[in-house]
Amino acid sequence: MVHRALLGSLERFLGILIEHYAGNFPLWLNPNQVIVLPIADRHAEYGKQIVDALRDAGLRAELDGSAETTNKKVREAQMQKWNYILVVGDREVANKTVNVRTRDEKIHGEKKVDIFVKELLGEIARKG
Numbered sequence: 001m002v003h004r005a006l007l008g009s010l011e012r013f014l015g016i017l018i019e020h021y022a023g024n025f026p027l028w029l030n031p032n033q034v035i036v037l038p039i040a041d042r043h044a045e046y047g048k049q050i051v052d053a054l055r056d057a058g059l060r061a062e063l064d065g066s067a068e069t070t071n072k073k074v075r076e077a078q079m080q081k082w083n084y085i086l087v088v089g090d091r092e093v094a095n096k097t098v099n100v101r102t103r104d105e106k107i108h109g110e111k112k113v114d115i116f117v118k119e120l121l122g123e124i125a126r127k128g
Helices: 007-021 041-056 070-079 092-095 112-124
Strands: 032-039 061-063 084-088 098-102 107-112
Touching: 032 041, 041 061, 041 084, 041 092, 041 107, 041 112, 070 084, 084 092, 092 098, 092 107, 098 112, 107 112
Parallel strands: 032 061, 032 084
Antiparallel strands: 084 098, 098 107
16 A cells, blocks of 8 residues: 655644744744734724735735724734734824834834835845
């Protein structure tokens, strides 16, 4: 009898990866790379622009336009293991920036969108 377990070995490999990283995948591997959280409905349009800029750069990004509080959105994004959480409000819209957080509760502060995109692409290039 011939036995081939091509898919079985792939499943074992994925299981090992998930266990090794404990779900906290590095940016280049994570399907949940960047999420944009507008504070209020009036910030949603700017959030969409940021998502478009991130996607144009080849990053996987989404917008959370739910009516939840910002704290709840941040907590949910951390539980879903998003690498970067971008919060946008009045100050960010006025300055054309994003407020950057990571899933491990570090706040990196405001950054220009184009600079942030370059940093992410550099992180992916280094596979770090």
